Amino acid sequence: MTSALRRASDDRRIGIRRWFAVVPFLVGALFATLWVAPILAVPAFFVARAVNTASVTLGNQYLNDRIDSVGRATVLSSASMVYSLAVVPFEVVGGVVADATSPLGTLALFGVVLVVGAATMRALAQPVA
Secondary structure, eight states: OOHHHHHHHHHHHTOHHHHHHHHHHHHHHHHHGGGTOGGGHHHHHHHHHHHHHHHHHHHHHHHHHHSOSTTHHHHHHHHHHHHHHHHHHHHHHHHHHHHHSOHHHHHHHHHHHHHHHHHHHHHHOOSOO
16 A cells, blocks of 8 residues: 555545544643652654654645645745744643652643643634534
């Protein structure tokens, strides 16, 4: 099976919309469980890394499908810059909170923030049309 056919098959099975509707809740819940099961920290990091890679790829594909070839590189570059800048406040706040409490507690707290933020976004808007 060619990679294009495999990707088309995966898109029908999972879909970008379903991915971004479900995965943030799963990752947030996984990180929130670190309060009661710290042993899950290593698997949580592996899952978060895999989810991040897949999410960036799917996000870029979503943009690719909706942008004309003229200016596509500029839009993808701008999106990459926005993704990078959006992470900075969380890293700074995460460092401060981790210094004040504990690294695992901070990860668990950020898991709760992720779930609440995703739920709020879903309640206010339909992020992926």
